[in-house]
Amino acid sequence: MSSTDLIIRKEDLGTNPTSRVPICLVLDCSPSMSGNPEWGAAVAQSNPTPIEALNDGVEHFFRSLHEDIVAVHAAEVAIIAFSGIAQGIADFQSLSRVDSTPRLMIETNHGGTSLGTALSLALKKLDERKAEYQEAGVDYFQPWIVLLTDGIPTDDTHLAIRADLHKRINSRRLSFFPIGVGQGVDLRVLSDLSPNRPALRLQGLKFNEFFEWLSRSVSRTSQSIPGEEVPLDQDGIKGWGSL
Amino acid sequence: MKAHLKVASGFAAGRSHLHRQRSCEDYAISYRARTQKFACAVLADGAGSKSKSAHGAMVACATAARLLENNGTNILNDPSAAGVSLLHTIQTELRRVADEQGEPYEEYGSTLLFAAIYRQKTTWNAFLGQLGDGVVICRDHCSCRPVFQATNGEFINETVFTTCVHAHRHIQTLLFSGSGSVGFLLASDGVTPSLIDRSTGVTSNACAAIFSWVKKHRQSVINSAIQCNLEGVFRENTFDDVSLAMASYL
Numbered sequence: 001m002s003s004t005d006l007i008i009r010k011e012d013l014g015t016n017p018t019s020r021v022p023i024c025l026v027l028d029c030s031p032s033m034s035g036n037p038e039w040g041a042a043v044a045q046s047n048p049t050p051i052e053a054l055n056d057g058v059e060h061f062f063r064s065l066h067e068d069i070v071a072v073h074a075a076e077v078a079i080i081a082f083s084g085i086a087q088g089i090a091d092f093q094s095l096s097r098v099d100s101t102p103r104l105m106i107e108t109n110h111g112g113t114s115l116g117t118a119l120s121l122a123l124k125k126l127d128e129r130k131a132e133y134q135e136a137g138v139d140y141f142q143p144w145i146v147l148l149t150d151g152i153p154t155d156d157t158h159l160a161i162r163a164d165l166h167k168r169i170n171s172r173r174l175s176f177f178p179i180g181v182g183q184g185v186d187l188r189v190l191s192d193l194s195p196n197r198p199a200l201r202l203q204g205l206k207f208n209e210f211f212e213w214l215s216r217s218v219s220r221t222s223q224s225i226p227g228e229e230v231p232l233d234q235d236g237i238k239g240w241g242s243l
Numbered sequence: 244m245k246a247h248l249k250v251a252s253g254f255a256a257g258r259s260h261l262h263r264q265r266s267c268e269d270y271a272i273s274y275r276a277r278t279q280k281f282a283c284a285v286l287a288d289g290a291g292s293k294s295k296s297a298h299g300a301m302v303a304c305a306t307a308a309r310l311l312e313n314n315g316t317n318i319l320n321d322p323s324a325a326g327v328s329l330l331h332t333i334q335t336e337l338r339r340v341a342d343e344q345g346e347p348y349e350e351y352g353s354t355l356l357f358a359a360i361y362r363q364k365t366t367w368n369a370f371l372g373q374l375g376d377g378v379v380i381c382r383d384h385c386s387c388r389p390v391f392q393a394t395n396g397e398f399i400n401e402t403v404f405t406t407c408v409h410a411h412r413h414i415q416t417l418l419f420s421g422s423g424s425v426g427f428l429l430a431s432d433g434v435t436p437s438l439i440d441r442s443t444g445v446t447s448n449a450c451a452a453i454f455s456w457v458k459k460h461r462q463s464v465i466n467s468a469i470q471c472n473l474e475g476v477f478r479e480n481t482f483d484d485v486s487l488a489m490a491s492y493l
Contacts, residue, residue: 005456
């Protein structure tokens with residue numbers, strides 16, 4: 001080609017935002033995550049405590065995504081901390097705009113593990129974010145909910161949300177990753193909420209390994225193309241989880 | 244000035260497929276009859292997770308081009324039935340190929356975009372169609388616009404393919420006529436974000452640039468330019484495979 005008018009200039013291309021992968025981390029911050037048996041931990045753990053390991057893991061997750069040239073623009077992470085209540089501690093936003101990772105604190109004022117309350121809030125936040133994407137003309141992948149808990153639900157709220165979760169998961173409108181931490185968790189309860197993927201148990205406090213795997217999964221999804229199935233890295237799961 | 248039909252097309256593997264050493268699953272062809280009375284551009288984007296989708300895309304394009312040329316009269320008489328009939332013939336051909344190769348039919352799925360121009364003495368009829376994602380852009384009276392809304396699902400990685408059971412419900416077609424110059428540009432979803440602002444539907448300057456080549460350059464030059472820009476410019480804007488096809492009357 002000899003004519004310069006035959007080369008399209010980069011500035012003449014459309015500039016659409018990267019397609020988003022919304023991820024909601026639903027993290028148990030009940031007193032048992034302190035590792036203190038007096039506060040309900042199944043086994044005493046002090047160095048690091050589960051909450052410290054979880055914070056390190058979340059920080060590792062953000063750092064890994066930051067290092068991925070595509071995922072850093074595609075992934076949007078919200079965090080919900082829960083015990084007897086649930087509250088958002090980080091709203092969805094592009095990681096490229098996040099300077100510091102939010103730190104999780106043990107919720108000492110509200111004991112208990114209200115799983116359903118936390119998952120309801122996660123679904124609400126995901127729906128709100130999807131509406132914002134639609135309004136702004138931003139394409140997006142199926143949203144993810146990643147649940148990490150070390151306890152047994154202390155109320156029945158999870159039963160009320162079970163049908164909604166199943167409906168979304170079965171119609172491929174939601175990817176749900178329920179993960180149990182420690183020996184006090186009942187994986188059957190978590191698996192009952194997840195129709196096509198059994199709950200996994202974290203090996204010890206391998207939060208870093210889990211979040212490393214999660215960031216790789218986000219990266220692969222963010223680079224997938226229409227019609228493409230993105231299988232989970234099953235070998236990678238062996239590095240942090242078990243059935 | 245004597246009116247001309249010009250066509251061009253190209254496709255290239257995206258960065259994701261290059262990284263994984265997989266071949267391109269987009270396919271695009273363009274054809275102009277020697278009589279200068281018919282021209283078409285056809286583009287198909289193979290389903291990402293299907294092992295034979297590159298082959299399926301090729302079969303869909305070849306079958307559509309053949310039908311568009313041979314069935315002009317029927318198409319112009321009943322364009323809405325023609326779209327479904329065209330899809331049905333592609334599905335029959337895909338089933339035949341799948342049987343021949345001993346593979347499941349669903350593995351051959353792809354999207355489908357086409358634009359056919361039927362020229363009379365001083366006027367033309369254009370038959371356009373779209374199944375699934377990607378975009379058909381029309382240029383006439385000095386302005387560019389997308390013709391159809393893409394039939395995507397809610398999520399970016401969902402769309403409708405030729406092998407879907409309900410594909411016939413989703414194929415969109417349009418017939419229109421004119422006498423002035425007109426051009427149609429087909430783009431796969433890998434190229435679409437470079438050509439359209441998703442929030443407004445406004446086309447980028449790249450569309451006008453491509454259409455401007457029709458006036459100035461020979462068809463073979465346009466063909467080379469499309470391939471060169473797919474590999475050098477559009478591919479850098481996406482991870483997906485990239486393809487373009489164009490048909491114009493000037």
